Amino acid sequence: MNTGIQDAHNLAWKISCLLKDAASPSLIKTYESERRPIAISNTALSVNNFKAAMSVPAALGIDPTVANTVHQVINSSFGSILPSTFQKAALEGIFSIGRAQLSDFVLNENNPLGSSRLARLRAIFDEGKIGFRYLKGALVADSDNETQETVETAATYKRGSRDYVPSGKPGSRLPHMQLRMLNASENEDSISTLDLISVEKLEFLLIIAPLKDSYDVARVAFKVAETLRVSLKVCVIWAQGSAPADASGSGQEVEPWKNYVDVEEIQRSNSKSWWEVCQMSNRGVILVRPDDHIAWSTEIDSVENIVQQVERVFFLILGAVRTSS
Structure with missing residues (x-):
């Protein structure tokens, strides 16, 4: 079900771009290149998860096949002629043996058998996998990406644990961080970076820091997006405690555009800043697709020509025609 919902989320904004004549039909091809590997991966993961689920009772000394065999015998033509009291007693006997394996008497660290089973159980639970990342498709792939795979399921989790590792790399889902609107009252609830993605219209999101060079990128991005007839919103993330007291914000820096x-x-104590979470410096730029996935991220210092680079980015994402050489 999750895979199907993600499929629809991936495809919807691409169809919308086509209907608005903002993209080439080649954009639709990225649906298969991005989502098919995920579907295959998720299918394999589901099978592995089922096997892992079956390994849990086995690790605790319970064999699910025994209860299943008894159930099949009872439901067979032979078993159906047995008295119902016998059928019930047989099942209850199997279940009582299973419950005994889970008792505190057996399952504790002081019991060598119980300690061994608990260790096996922890090893099973430590094999969790969370997240995925597109490596190619409607995005600008990492220049240092040497893999030929189309999807990376190891980029957003640490093997051996269930700890999610956020990333600002292209293809990753936009990481979550709590934010406060600059012009909000103290009583207003905080929002997530994920809340910045519009759910009402087709819109790209450009995330920057309040730096002169970053504002230059934002103005260029606004102009290119306007030319290509796609909506763009710019989000300026200020470090905690650095926002101007008068909440003047970035209005003058992004004029004449208003969608910012x-x-x-x-930040909580000992927590990372937004750019640290994304594994970037505050001279970073992140362009997010309407489906929450990062289409492009870079450090400003690595961009030689802002106009050409931003046009190239939208061209690669949408398959659109360049507006200048």
């Missing part, structure tokens, strides 16, 4: 929002990080 100023937000401030909400």
Whole structure:
């Protein structure tokens, strides 16, 4: 079900771009190149998860096949003629043996058998896998990406644990971080970076820091998006405590465009800043697709020609025609 929902999310914004004549039909081809590997991966993962689920009772000394065999015998033509009291007693006997394996008397660290089973159980639970990342499709792939795979399921989790590792790399889902709107009252609830993605219209999101060079990129991106007839919103993330007291924000810096929002990080003690979460510096730029996945990210210092680079980015994502050489 999750895979199907993700498929629809991936495809919807691409169809919308086509209907608005903002993209080439080649954009639709990226649906298969992005989602088919995920579907295959998720199918394999489901099978592995089922096997892992069956390994849990086995690790605890319970064999699911025994209860299944008894159930099949009872439901067979032979078993159906047995008295119902006998059938019930047989099942209850099997279940009582299973429950005994889970008792505190057996399953504890002081019991060598119980300690061994608990260790096996922890090893099973530590094999969790969370997240995925597109490596090619409607995005600008990492220049240092040497793999030929089309999807990376190991980029967003640490093997051996269930710890999710956020990333600002292209193809990854936009990481979550709590933010405060710059012009919000103190009583207003915080929002997530994921709340910045529009759910009402087709819109790309450009995330920058309040730096002169970053504002230059934002103005160019606004102009290119306008030419290509796609909506773009710019989000300026201020470090906690650095936002201007008068909430003047970035209005003058992005004029004449108005579709921008100023937000401030909400950091807890010992937590990372937004750019640290994304494994980037505050001279980074992140362009997010309407389906929450990052289409392009880079450090400003690595961009030689802003106009050409931004046009190239939208061209690669949408398959659109360049507006200048």
